[in-house]
Amino acid sequence: MRKLWINGQEVDGSEGTQVAIDPATEEIIAEYAWGGTAEADQAVAVAKAAFDGWRRTPAGTRAEMLHEIARRMRQEQESLAVDLTRETGRALRKNRGYVEWSAQCFDYYAELGRHSRGRVIPSPEASQLSLVLKVPLGVVAAIVPWNYPLLLLVWKLAPALAAGNTVVIKPATYTSWVTLGFARLFDHLPPGVVNIVAGSGRLVGDHLVRHPDVRMVAFTGSTEVGQHIMRMAADDMKHIHLELGGKDPLIICADSDLEAACRAAVWGGFLNAGQVCTSVERVYVERVVFRDVLDRVKALAEGLVVGPGMDPRSEVTPMIRPEERDKVHQQVISAQQSGALIVTGGRKPASQPRGYFYEPTVLTGVSEDMLVMREETFGPVLPVIAVDDFDEALRRSNQSQYGLGATLFTNDARKVKQYMEQIEAGNVWVNDPIVDNLAGPFGGMKRSGIGRELGEEGFEEFLETKHVHWEIEPGIKPWWYPWE
Numbered sequence: 410m411r412k413l414w415i416n417g418q419e420v421d422g423s424e425g426t427q428v429a430i431d432p433a434t435e436e437i438i439a440e441y442a443w444g445g446t447a448e449a450d451q452a453v454a455v456a457k458a459a460f461d462g463w464r465r466t467p468a469g470t471r472a473e474m475l476h477e478i479a480r481r482m483r484q485e486q487e488s489l490a491v492d493l494t495r496e497t498g499r500a501l502r503k504n505r506g507y508v509e510w511s512a513q514c515f516d517y518y519a520e521l522g523r524h525s526r527g528r529v530i531p532s533p534e535a536s537q538l539s540l541v542l543k544v545p546l547g548v549v550a551a552i553v554p555w556n557y558p559l560l561l562l563v564w565k566l567a568p569a570l571a572a573g574n575t576v577v578i579k580p581a582t583y584t585s586w587v588t589l590g591f592a593r594l595f596d597h598l599p600p601g602v603v604n605i606v607a608g609s610g611r612l613v614g615d616h617l618v619r620h621p622d623v624r625m626v627a628f629t630g631s632t633e634v635g636q637h638i639m640r641m642a643a644d645d646m647k648h649i650h651l652e653l654g655g656k657d658p659l660i661i662c663a664d665s666d667l668e669a670a671c672r673a674a675v676w677g678g679f680l681n682a683g684q685v686c687t688s689v690e691r692v693y694v695e696r697v698v699f700r701d702v703l704d705r706v707k708a709l710a711e712g713l714v715v716g717p718g719m720d721p722r723s724e725v726t727p728m729i730r731p732e733e734r735d736k737v738h739q740q741v742i743s744a745q746q747s748g749a750l751i752v753t754g755g756r757k758p759a760s761q762p763r764g765y766f767y768e769p770t771v772l773t774g775v776s777e778d779m780l781v782m783r784e785e786t787f788g789p790v791l792p793v794i795a796v797d798d799f800d801e802a803l804r805r806s807n808q809s810q811y812g813l814g815a816t817l818f819t820n821d822a823r824k825v826k827q828y829m830e831q832i833e834a835g836n837v838w839v840n841d842p843i844v845d846n847l848a849g850p851f852g853g854m855k856r857s858g859i860g861r862e863l864g865e866e867g868f869e870e871f872l873e874t875k876h877v878h879w880e881i882e883p884g885i886k887p888w889w890y891p892w893e
């Protein structure tokens with residue numbers, strides 16, 4: 410049985426145990442410890458105690474310890490990937506890639522931490538030294554969702570540790586078992602530097618966010634919980650970093666490579682059964698090519714292989730839970746009742762009687778007031794909408810409370826320029842959607858979040874800035890009292 414990981418030791422949970430479920434088979438995988446506020450307090454206390462030693466550890470030594478995490482990930486790539494597939498349902502071959510990518514993230518931040526520096530700036534007087542120091546914050550609570558339990562954790566953990574912070578991890582309920590298994594990647598770190606407390610969001614997550622000794626909350630998840638965290642963090646003026654939901658648009662211009670654009674839209678809409686924060690959730694197509702695009706998208710969606718992530722042929726894997734699938738189905742049915750047309754899909758696949766599968770679904774005839782166009786869907790549903798021209802597509806792309814990612818397919822440089830200036834999204838892709846780059850900042854505008862992960866920006870989030878003013882030749886200044 411997997412246990413909580415606190416102060417470098419396995420610990421039982423005061424809330425008993427839970428079971429992990431395989432979404433492809435609905436079977437129980439294993440049992441694991443379930444924590445509560447007592448373990449959250451314990452983890453924060455040991456992380457606080459470990460902070461001074463970790464921040465003073467030379468950056469080069471810290472870097473080597475982070476590279477060691479990357480080495481361990483590569484050594485254990487297969488078993489990590491299998492665990493991820495079993496608990497998330499996601500395709501095994503994709504998970505292998507994500508383990509490697511997570512290792513690269515540790516390597517990247519190990520070096521960014523090693524080369525981190527402040528600045529010496531001009532002083533008001535010649536006898537003074539003015540320094541800008543970058544210092545770690547203290548204890549960071551990393552609260553992670555279930556869709557990418559390793560990758561989205563690593564995007565927080567690697568920069569937080571490289572910057573000299575200590576961390577308490579709160580995994581999502583659905584993916585706590587796999588996350589508790591990551592403890593073996595960290596057991597060479599000083600005790601207390603990394604801790605994992607599985608427990609419910611409302612209890613353990615909430616407690617961590619309110620805890621006075623937690624200096625930063627790094628969160629990925631829904632906009633609703635993000636808003637709640639922001640309100641709670643206000644009491645102590647905690648640093649917050651929020652990666653939230655999206656409703657990403659993709660525009661297909663008539664001048665683009667239509668086959669590439671259609672394949673990209675289908676991939677972007679159905680990857681990980683649409684459970685990606687940057688899933689393509691709205692496709693705007695110039696009317697002159699709309700029928701052609703819709704036919705191609707339909708054919709591509711119908712050709713996808715739906716099946717369990719352990720089967721190398723599977724292209725669309727299960728959703729995480731039946732409740733999540735029901736929410737998606739409700740959006741589809743409500744759109745249909747309001748006049749939308751289900752071009753393909755819209756039900757559980759007959760080929761998969763067990764598991765939480767949902768057919769790749771293409772909709773058209775949707776309008777902006779429908780839930781499926783306003784709320785994040787987080788499932789394999791792709792609405793395809795005809796527009797008169799690029800300007801209308803751009804305007805409608807921005808008609809959303811979200812602003813996470815956005816994609817444009819065109820070969821016209823003037824449209825690209827206008828798009829990159831006017832689109833309201835933190836991640837903008839041209840002719841190639843959902844590509845993340847470790848060296849480039851990732852995050853959202855509007856209700857999609859605050860702050861950025863990855864890149865140098867994702868490192869800076871975990872640092873506080875201090876301005877030090879040092880008079881090297883002490884003496885009485887003429888502007889002090891008494892005034893002449």
Ligand code: NDP
Nearest residue numbers: 554555580581582609610614615630631634652653654686
């Ligand atoms: P949730 O917001 O429900 O949960 C995210 C995490 O927050 C979980 O660990 C959850 O724990 C925890 N949590 C829940 N309630 C609280 C609380 N009151 N205080 C503190 N923590 C709490 O999101 P999901 O896990 O359902 O993930 C899907 C959502 O995440 C989607 O909306 C998606 O768009 C978004 N997302 C955003 C990404 C981005 O980068 N912008 C990336 C991936 C996903 P528990 O599971 O125990 O409830």
